[in-house]
Amino acid sequence: MAKKKTAKPDETVSGKLLDQLRVPQGPVDLSAWDTRATTGFSGTKEAGKLALDAVGPEVSDWQERLFAEGRKGGERSVLLVLQGMDTSGKGGVIRHGAGLMDPQGLRITSFKAPTPAEKRRGFLWRIRQALPTPGLIGIFDRSHYEDVLIARVRNLVAPPVWNRRYEQINEFEAELAASGVTVLKCFLHISPEEQKLRLEARLDDETKHWKYNPGDVDERGLWPDYAEAYQAAIEKCNNAETPWYVIPSDRKWYRNWAVTTLLLETLQDLNPEWPKADFDVPAEKGRLAAT
Numbered sequence: 092m093a094k095k096k097t098a099k100p101d102e103t104v105s106g107k108l109l110d111q112l113r114v115p116q117g118p119v120d121l122s123a124w125d126t127r128a129t130t131g132f133s134g135t136k137e138a139g140k141l142a143l144d145a146v147g148p149e150v151s152d153w154q155e156r157l158f159a160e161g162r163k164g165g166e167r168s169v170l171l172v173l174q175g176m177d178t179s180g181k182g183g184v185i186r187h188g189a190g191l192m193d194p195q196g197l198r199i200t201s202f203k204a205p206t207p208a209e210k211r212r213g214f215l216w217r218i219r220q221a222l223p224t225p226g227l228i229g230i231f232d233r234s235h236y237e238d239v240l241i242a243r244v245r246n247l248v249a250p251p252v253w254n255r256r257y258e259q260i261n262e263f264e265a266e267l268a269a270s271g272v273t274v275l276k277c278f279l280h281i282s283p284e285e286q287k288l289r290l291e292a293r294l295d296d297e298t299k300h301w302k303y304n305p306g307d308v309d310e311r312g313l314w315p316d317y318a319e320a321y322q323a324a325i326e327k328c329n330n331a332e333t334p335w336y337v338i339p340s341d342r343k344w345y346r347n348w349a350v351t352t353l354l355l356e357t358l359q360d361l362n363p364e365w366p367k368a369d370f371d372v373p374a375e376k377g378r379l380a381a382t
């Protein structure tokens with residue numbers, strides 16, 4: 092029997108991805124980012140899938156360390172913000188990346204259109220209710236940025252209102268950073284051509300019809316407006332402590348590996364340590380042996 096070929100993911104990864112995908116401060120032009128790029132990874136699709144599998148045990152171990160720290164009085168947490176056009180893969184990242192971790196250490200929130208009651212409380216109120224508590228990794232499928240994206244493109248509020256929100260977001264995220272929440276903001280960057288292919292694939296597969304929304308075609312007509320809105324949001328809310336990362340997302344395997352790797356590197360930088368025992372270990376061994 093022929094030996095199955097296996098890629099060696101360690102040989103295909105180069106450099107720290109947090110440095111390579113981070114958006115520099117200053118003007119933002121999303122057209123300058125190649126949506127099919129595989130930044131930091133030189134291997135094939137097969138190698139990319141193997142690399143994601145290889146990251147699994149590491150990211151799981153670091154997540155458990157953070158969770159244990161939180162259970163023993165630690166105050167740190169991580170918030171992963173996923174933004175992107177329809178079909179960019181927010182759900183895919185959660186399935187393939189978050190699926191590698193212990194669910195009890197995660198808090199996943201998918202934000203839909205705000206209810207009338209939520210609107211009356213201000214756009215950040217519902218976001219605050221979903222923040223991860225100490226020791227947890229929170230994942231936002233869409234986020235507070237919708238209020239300077241669709242709200243801007245669809246004229247849901249007046250320009251002076253959404254213009255003020257950039258600074259409100261900056262103040263909010265600075266508050267999070269100061270309170271021990273590390274914010275990891277990922278823009279899943281796809282091309283309009285790739286989005287069209289993914290929408291067509293949903294229409295061609297009856298098991299995917301539930302994922303298709305006729306309104307997505309209407310939104311495609313506003314692509315330039317959304318690109319402008321995303322550029323403004325990334326540029327105006329790209330701070331030293333809460334930077335943005337642009338994830339080339341036309342290749343699903345790369346997108347999943349990249350976001351999971353960014354999360355792993357973030358956890359490694361936090362370096363949570365296993366809490367020390369607050370009891371006499373030898374004495375407890377003796378007591379246990381005597382039972």
